[in-house]
Amino acid sequence: MSDERKLPYVMAFNEAVSQAMEADPSVFCAGEDIGAFGGVFGTFGGLQAKFGADRVVDTPISEQAIVGLGVGAAATGLRPIVDLMFMDFICVAMDQIVNQAAKLKYMFGGEATLPLTITTAGGGGLSAAAQHSQSLEAILCHIPGLKVVYPSTPYDMKGLMTACISEDNPTVMVKHKRLLGMTGHVPAERYEIPLGKANIVRAGKDVTVVAYGRMVHESVAAAEKLAAEGIECEVIDPRTLQPLDTETIVESAKRTNRVLVVHEAVRFGGLGAEIAAQIQEQAFDYLDAPVGRIGAPFSPVPFSPALEQHYIPDAKAIEAGIREALLRVGA
Amino acid sequence: MSISPDKQFDLHRRMVRIRLFEEAAGRLAEANRLPGFLHLYVGEEAVASGVCGALNDDDHITSTHRGHGHLVAKGGDFNRMMAELMGKATGYCKGKGGSMHISDLSLGMLGANGIVGAGSPIAVGAAFANKYRKQGQVAVAFFGDGATNIGAFHEAANMACALHLPIVFACENNEYGEFTPRDKTMAITDIVDRAAGYGMPGVIVDGMDVIAVHEAALEAVERARTGGGPSLIEAKTYRFYNHHGVQNLGLKYRSDDEVARWKERDPIFTLEDRMVENKVATRQQFEDIWTQLRNDIDNAIKFAEESPVPAPDQVLVDVYTQKAGAR
Ligand SMILES: Cc1ncc(C[n+]2csc(CCOP(=O)(O)OP(=O)(O)O)c2C)c(N)n1
């Protein structure tokens, strides 16, 4: 395995974009500082040099117009990738995302196709404070017409980003800021991971942990710790949040009878609520304990590391959550 | 210069305070002693100082991600600022906001802002309230050249003019938005060209000349205070350090030559030269001012470092205002 090809998460993204641009001349990218500078996170590094300034476009600081550019260009035959630097900035472009991109097809009686990918960086842990650290994916998942993808590994990043670009619907691809440097196996050839397909990261029979983004790694760390005590956790990463692969999650819940859902986003009204509801609707009779949820407290993301470290869920909190799910005596 | 010697010293002091605070913050960040992002105001001191020098304590300002300079110029306290940058409980925002959200409502400073362009509509709200209360206060929105490309700025400028509000739009045109030059993101050279589109007067000033900025601000603030409505001031300026932090990492998006040319026009040293030339001040007086303010900074760093971090249970405090008794 040592000669396995490895790439950082950020370069897996970059390679997916680059290969899509090579394969399809209708693919172009637009966003702030993505051209000459390559994006503030390096995600678009080298692409303008390779494909030119007509296909990798530096835009003004104009999030509404950036997404609008994508909507209009997609509706008229191009395949845009538009970047909103931080996930928090989707709020600035919300009309174009929610009222326009997500609904044009439906409102036009199916007559519009929007092969649009919106890319952005979410998540906290960098003391970037309340307007540069949010996890707003649940808001997006609530909007019919959008697809939402949140990869946790370089391998998934490349395959999912490739799928997003070839997808004929508006898709939001969320990168986690703290995963950008994570390296892992990434094949050189172009490949797609189908949207809406979960990944069983770790198999186990005692309890199911559903987590996405960076929380997958915290969950695996918790699972490994518990494995030493003979507790076998199954960790499922949905990878795509909308459409959600409830089938894989429910199937696992039926086997383990106990589920914990973990996300970095605020717990109230987060994706965990939806997943828990789906599980109780479809597997109520199999459950030995209430579906647990771990998420951030109901506050904006605090700046001080002294507060943020308590704010973002970690392996320790997940471990405690798993133990709680195991406390109840099974039927 | 029709600006009095006392006022010249006042403007100088505001600029030196900003410079020293920012240089200290930069050094601390380089030494990994500050968490988070840091957007330094060094090079642009004349803008915040010249404008805030024309304001009263109860006038309002809104700021940007590059906000320390605005707070210092409005009279911000070094200790509480430095403590905030370090995420301490004694900071202006009790460690919850940090550099990008630093604020002091008692000084009328309605916050640095992490969202480009978001300050201008808030300044419009403050200006509306000021007009409503009829106590003669004005509001100033500070923003960058890049921020004039965002919808929020246009809506704010238009509404301020439509409602004839007591507001000054103060643009810090430093020719870049992050790492992208201004000419790649707009087809005009001067931000002031936008003013006519909203129906307000606009002027270009040398943003490296605090006296010029101050004179333009006096005129615009007077106009606002006396019912003359909004104005736009475009200050041509330059940031001496990187978009965030001190050093350029990776791509060099500005030439050394360009940076050096702007640094020759350092707003503080050019003012000192003029004041000495005009026999308004001596070099020794300036030395003393720098020494005293350096001392203040050293004390602030000490205060911040010795301050406690916020307790974990503070995470859930101040999400909402607690009811203080029904009205
Ligand atoms: C809505 C929004 N878009 C993008 C950003 C990222 N960003 C932070 S500062 C900045 C550049 C701002 O340029 P300008 O307004 O000229 O201010 P300067 O940094 O030059 O002082 C950008 C794009 C942001 N914070 N908010």
Ligand SMILES: [Mg+2]
């Ligand atoms: Mg600028």
